[in-house]
Amino acid sequence: MNEAVVRALDANLEVSIERLKPQIAEQRRMQALSAFDPRLDVSTVVESLERPQNTRDFFATGRAVEIMSEDNVRIEGSLGGLLPTGTRYNVTIRSYQLKNTLNREALARFYPEYTSSTTFTVSQPLLRGAGLKANMAETRIAEMELRGAEQGLRGRVDQIATSVLDAYIESLYARELVRVITDRIALAEQLRVENDKRLRQGLMAPIDVMQAESTKAAAEIELIRAQSFLVETENRLRELIFSDFVAAVDTDFDLVDRLGVVALNESLPALRNLALEHNAEYQVALQRVEAEKLRVRHARNQFLPRLDLQASVGLNGLGGDIGTSFSDYGERTQPDFTVGFVGSLPITFTAERARLREMLFRLREAETEVRRTTNRLYAQVHTAHTRVSSAMLRAASSARAVAAAEASLDAEQKRLANGLTTSFNVLRLQDELAQARVNQLEAVAEGQKALAILWGVTGVLFERYQINLVEAPGAARRS
Incomplete structure (x- = not known):
C-alpha cells in the first residue's frame, strides 16, 4: 500500500x-517583499539649445545677448527605496557640464562650468501608511x-x-x-x-x-x-x-x-x-480568515488622512571639472536643508469606504x-x-x-x-x-x-x- x-x-x-x-x-510573496528593495536610477542627457534673450534674462545676467546658445551634459543618479516602517529615502547625485554663450567669454570663471550636488531626502508617514503593520500587510x-x-x-x-x-x-x-x-x-x-x-x-x-x-x-x-x-x-x-x-x-x-x-x-x-x-x-x-483580517486592518488604515514629514539635506559645488565641482562642497558654511509636512485628506472617502466594506464582506x-x-x-x-x-x-x-x-x-x-x-x-x-x-x-x-x-x-x-x-x-x- x-x-x-x-x-x-x-x-x-x-x-x-x-x-x-x-x-x-512563493513568487507572489517575493513580489510583495520586493517593494522594500532599493532602486538605482541613472540618467544622462545631452542637450543643445538656442533661444532669444528675454527681459528677465537680461536683468538676471546684466548682459545683452541676442541669441542664448547652450550645449549641456546632465548626469543624474539616485538610490532610493521604502522601509517596512513606511519611510521613503533617496540619495541623489547630480553633475552637469554647462557650455553657453555667457561662460564662453573671458570674464566667466570656468569654461565649461561643472556643477554638482548631493541631496539626501527622507519622507516618513505619520498617519496613513505608517508603521510595520500597514507596510508589511501585503x-x-x-x-x-x-x-x-x-x-x-x-x-x-x-x-x-x-x-x-x-x-x-x-x-x-x-x-x-x-x-x-x-x-x-x-x-x-x-x-x-x-x-x-x-x-x-x-x-x-x-x-x-x-x-x-x-x-x-x-x-x-x-x-x-x-x-x-x-x-x-x-x-x-x-x-x-x-x-x-x-x-x-x-x-x-x-x-x-x-x-x-x-x-x-x-x-x-x-x-x-x-x-x-x-x-x-x-x-x-x-x-x-487570518488573511482577510489583515486586509480589513489595512483598509481601516486607509481611512486615516495622509500626513508625511519630509526633510532633505544637501551640498552643491562649482568648478572647472567634475572633481573640482565635488571638492567645492567644503567651501560651504552649511548644507542646504528643507523640512516640512505634506498633508492630504479625501473629501468623501468613497473609494476607501467601498474597499473596507468589501474586505468586511470577504472576512x-x-x-x-x-x-x-x-x-x-x-x-x-x-x-x-x-x-x-x-x-x-x-x-x-x-x-x-x-x-x-x-x-x-x-x-x-x-x-x-x-x-x-x-x-x-x-x-x-x-x-x-x-x-x-x-x-x-x-x-x-x-x-x-x-x-x-x-x-x-x-x-x-x-x-x-x-x-x-x-x-x-x-x-x-x-x-
Whole structure:
C-alpha cells in the first residue's frame, strides 16, 4: 500500500498541478517583499539649445545677448527605496557640464562650468501608511496564502493517497473474492466426482450429479463476474499510480499486503479534535480568515488622512571639472536643508469606504466558510467512524459465521459419506460457507476502506500507515 501511494504521488498529474501552487504563492510573496528593495536610477542627457534673450534674462545676467546658445551634459543618479516602517529615502547625485554663450567669454570663471550636488531626502508617514503593520500587510498576506497553498497541496495529497488505498483494498478484495469462488468451484467439482462414483456404484441417483454440476456452473458464472470486477479495480489502481494508462495497461501487480483486522481505538470526540488539528481543508479555511483580517486592518488604515514629514539635506559645488565641482562642497558654511509636512485628506472617502466594506464582506465569507468546513468535517468523521464501527461488528459476526459454516459442512460431508444425508444438503452448506466467506471479506474490506477515509479526513493518514514520501522501489512488473 505504501509503495502504491508513493508511486501515485510521484506520477499523478493532479498532484503535479497542485505542487505548482505553493511555488506560485512563493513568487507572489517575493513580489510583495520586493517593494522594500532599493532602486538605482541613472540618467544622462545631452542637450543643445538656442533661444532669444528675454527681459528677465537680461536683468538676471546684466548682459545683452541676442541669441542664448547652450550645449549641456546632465548626469543624474539616485538610490532610493521604502522601509517596512513606511519611510521613503533617496540619495541623489547630480553633475552637469554647462557650455553657453555667457561662460564662453573671458570674464566667466570656468569654461565649461561643472556643477554638482548631493541631496539626501527622507519622507516618513505619520498617519496613513505608517508603521510595520500597514507596510508589511501585503507581505504577510502573501505568506498566509503560501501556507494556504501548502496546506492545499497536503490536502490534495491526502485525497489521492486515500483514493489509492481505497483502490488497493478494493483490488485485494476482488482477488480474495476470486479465490473464494474458485475454492467454491473446486468443492463443487470434488462433490460431483464423488457423486459420480457413487452413481456408478448404485449408491446415488443421477439427480445428485446434476445438482453438483449445476452448482459448479453457477459458481463459474460468479467467477467470471468476479474476474471482471478485479480487472476494473486494477484499472483504477493503474489510473492512479501511472501517468500513462495505455503504457501501464499490461502491468501485472504484485499486491503484497493482505486484508487485515480492522481496529479503531479512538473515540468520536477525539477524532473530531484530531481533524480540527490536522485536516488540511480546515487549515486552509483558517489561513484565509487570518488573511482577510489583515486586509480589513489595512483598509481601516486607509481611512486615516495622509500626513508625511519630509526633510532633505544637501551640498552643491562649482568648478572647472567634475572633481573640482565635488571638492567645492567644503567651501560651504552649511548644507542646504528643507523640512516640512505634506498633508492630504479625501473629501468623501468613497473609494476607501467601498474597499473596507468589501474586505468586511470577504472576512464574513471566510468565517462562514470555516463554520461550513467544520460541519462538513464533523459529518465526514462521524460517517467514517460509523462505517468502521459497523464493519468491525460485521467482521466479527461473519468470522463466527464462517467457523460455524465450516463445522456444519464438515459434519454434513461425513454424513454424506455414511449415506445419512443427501448431496443437496452438502451443496447448500457449501453455498452457505462461500457466502459467509464473501460476507467476511466484504466486512473487512469495507472497514479498511472506511478506516483509510477516516485517517484521510483527520489528516493523519501518512502517520497511521507509516508512509514515507520518498521514491519507492518497483511496485509492479511488466508482464
